Amino acid sequence: MWYLLAADRTRLPGAPGRSRLTENDGHLPLAKACGTLPAMPPAPRRPNTSSLPTVQALLDQGEVTRGFTVKPRGGHLILGRVDEAGLDPRFRLTPLEGSRYGLSLYDRNRWDPLPYEGTLNEMVDVINNDLGAWATEWPEPPS
Numbered sequence: 001m002w003y004l005l006a007a008d009r010t011r012l013p014g015a016p017g018r019s020r021l022t023e024n025d026g027h028l029p030l031a032k033a034c035g036t037l038p039a040m041p042p043a044p045r046r047p048n049t050s051s052l053p054t055v056q057a058l059l060d061q062g063e064v065t066r067g068f069t070v071k072p073r074g075g076h077l078i079l080g081r082v083d084e085a086g087l088d089p090r091f092r093l094t095p096l097e098g099s100r101y102g103l104s105l106y107d108r109n110r111w112d113p114l115p116y117e118g119t120l121n122e123m124v125d126v127i128n129n130d131l132g133a134w135a136t137e138w139p140e141p142p143s
Contacts, residue, residue, distance in 0.1 A: 062128040064135045
């Protein structure tokens with residue numbers, strides 16, 4: 001059986017002017033012939049929430065992050081404050097290899113990755129020290 005790519009469907013197999021690169025005679029699966037990425041394990045169905053109590057305790061110990069909440073979403077940990085309008089996300093911790101996390105800042109309805117990677121303790125320290133301006137509570141508007 002021959003598999004053809006859309007570009008070569010106008011000519012019969014073996015016809016002059018036809019590229020052999022787009023043909024597959026069934027000996028080599030088409031999926032193996034295409035792409036260069038290795039096979040990935042399936043994503044976990046439920047996010048790992050075992051680190052939530054640890055993160056919440058670390059946030060409560062920090063001066064700037066006191067009052068932050070942690071919500072798991074899509075495999076990430078979303079850190080933010082809750083006000084009358086609901087959750088106000090500020091930071092996102094993305095699990096990396098081992099017990100390391102990457103840090104992103106929520107700005108204008110999108111996540112901007114920051115050049116910080118480390119353990120949960122290190123990431124909370126970075127938020128409290130280097131990124132305190134984004135973590136503090138917003139002032140109430142004058143009435």
